[in-house]
Amino acid sequence: MTPAVEQRTGHHRPAGSTAADGWSAVITPELAGWGHAGLRVAELGPGERIALDTAIDEAIVLPLAGGFRVTCGDEILELAGRPSPLAGATDFAYLPCGARASIESPAGGRVAVATARTSRGLPFRAGAAAGVPVELRGAGPSSRLVRNFAAPAAFEADRLIAVEVITPGGNWSSWPPHKHDEAGPAESVLEEIYYYEVADGPDGPGVGYQRVYGSPGHPIDVLAEVRTGDVVLIPHGWHGPAMAAPGYDLYYLNVMAGPGPERSWRISDDPAHAWIRASWPDQAVDPRVEALAGGQTS
Secondary structure (H helix, E strand, O other): OOHHHHHHHOEEOOOOOOOOOOOOOOOOHHOOOOOOEEEEEEOOOEEEEEEEEEEHHHHHHEEEEEEEEEEEEOEEEEEEEEEOHHHOOEEEEOOOOOEEEEEEEEEOOOEEEEEEEOOOOOOOOOHHHOOOOEEEEEHHOOEEEEEEOOOOOOOOOOEEEEEEEEOOOOEEEOOEEEOOOOOOOOOOOOOOEEEEEEOOEEOOOEEEEEEEEOOEEEEEEEEEEOOOOOEEOOOOOOOEEEOOOOOOOOEEEEEEEOOOOOOOOOOOOOHHHHHHHHHHOOOOHHHHHHHHHHHOOO
């Protein structure tokens, strides 16, 4: 098997390797080899439009850069968006299953569509940027910013969970390593997608790294160099750290969904590294994370 095929079919999907039908990235449950979570990303020029049939998925349309107009039936939502994922929270749109929709960018932009398999119908509606809960997680070199825009407590959906994370250059996130691959009081079974964007440096594109390794009964071994547009698929196992190389701020969108009756995010830390959390109270939060939050935390 050639390296190109290995990249296209493995857990690390480099930018462009899953492009199809006008989308720069397409991850369906079938392509991922699992049953629930999906993602699409599109780069649209000024006035360009792309169609989306949600079929048996619910979806969230999330502007990454630029503003968008989302049409579903006779209803239209205008999303102001943002200049980039590093610039702050954004408004977004929820699409129900069975919807025939279109996404248009009047001035051009980049958009992500997070999806989850569902049979429950919820209304087409918007989520406001001002209502996105912002969390400062970790401390010291583990400091990162989390925007819980579609976490269970923040926004109603049937199966879909989605959050954004920003990790300043030189810091680690998804740390300590954790997992959610066993049903029970300690964990909820969730498939997870990481979609990455990395800040450019003065002389070229930035770079980061992602580690995923096996948990009991769930073998997996990933150590991937990630760049803007890359996707990492996590069906199971311990995942972390997501490493921001010094000088390159790291953004990722997490999309999660699973088979359990409860929409929840419960995790277990790798016992070898769980002590890291207890060290945070003795460390200051990275001031770059506080600056990104702009005082708007909850």
